[in-house]
Amino acid sequence: MPYRKKIIAGNWKMNKTNNEAKVIVHDLILEIGKFDDADIVICPPFTALSIVSEMLLDIQNIKLGAQNLHQASHGAYTGEVSAAMLRELFVRHVIIGHSERRQYFGETDKLVAEKIKAALGAALKPIVCIGETLQQREANQWKKVIETQIRGGISGLDEKEISEVVVAYEPVWAIGTGKVATGEQAQEVHAFARGIFKDIYGQAVSDKLRIQYGGSVKPENAQELLNQPDIDGALVGGASLDARSFTAIVKNSCAK
Ligand code: PGA
Numbered sequence: 001m002p003y004r005k006k007i008i009a010g011n012w013k014m015n016k017t018n019n020e021a022k023v024i025v026h027d028l029i030l031e032i033g034k035f036d037d038a039d040i041v042i043c044p045p046f047t048a049l050s051i052v053s054e055m056l057l058d059i060q061n062i063k064l065g066a067q068n069l070h071q072a073s074h075g076a077y078t079g080e081v082s083a084a085m086l087r088e089l090f091v092r093h094v095i096i097g098h099s100e101r102r103q104y105f106g107e108t109d110k111l112v113a114e115k116i117k118a119a120l121g122a123a124l125k126p127i128v129c130i131g132e133t134l135q136q137r138e139a140n141q142w143k144k145v146i147e148t149q150i151r152g153g154i155s156g157l158d159e160k161e162i163s164e165v166v167v168a169y170e171p172v173w174a175i176g177t178g179k180v181a182t183g184e185q186a187q188e189v190h191a192f193a194r195g196i197f198k199d200i201y202g203q204a205v206s207d208k209l210r211i212q213y214g215g216s217v218k219p220e221n222a223q224e225l226l227n228q229p230d231i232d233g234a235l236v237g238g239a240s241l242d243a244r245s246f247t248a249i250v251k252n253s254c255a256k
Helices: 018-032 046-056 083-088 099-105 109-121 134-138 142-153 183-201 203-208 219-226 243-253
Strands: 006-011 038-043 062-066 093-096 125-130 166-169 210-214 233-236
Touching: 006 093, 006 210, 006 243, 018 038, 018 046, 018 062, 018 243, 038 093, 038 243, 046 062, 083 109, 093 109, 109 125, 109 142, 125 142, 134 142, 142 183, 166 183, 183 203, 183 210, 183 219, 219 233, 219 243, 233 243
Parallel strands: 006 038, 006 233, 038 062, 062 093, 093 125, 125 166, 166 210, 210 233
Antiparallel strands: none
């Protein structure tokens, strides 16, 4: 089986003031600042990026991520943030197309594709989210939804570009609900998604592509999920807001 280093990312969403961010990052540096078995990313809100960036300056093993960006390089887009602005703060990753952005801010696969290009243009690594709603799962449409999101949002890249991308499968019904997909359920979707990438980009690319699982990941379920052959990491929301639980997830993710 091809080796893919696990990547565990914490998505703080709209949580934590700068003072709160300082406290948790201090604890994370102590606990996992030297942990090397997985890539670790934390994604604070825009307002805390600068302070967290400073704190992580000498920490090799925790990388900084943003939760969103605008697709244009600059201009009259009140309230928006560009890839270059993020890059200058030493942001390395950026979450794109999170289901909350799709649901509350109308983001489409086309916009996702544009944002991926903008991120890559500034040497930011996109974490691109895909996933079906409860209704779509119950109507047995998840395959169609996943395939449409991949082909519509993540298919127009060359081989070098796709190698910078991490995909996050996040079933919308499992986000913030406490309803986690079982390892088996998640594995089925991950394997299906990887098959589509193989169809688009070929075996070598799909073997290297990291696909995270997201949706109510907790210290208790991280190991079962992350031991699945096609699950290469986790995108953690709620449980990333607490240093102890995020640390436990990172460590459990790499436990056999
Ligand atoms: P959750 O969120 O871990 O709170 O379910 C995951 C996400 O939205 O990325």
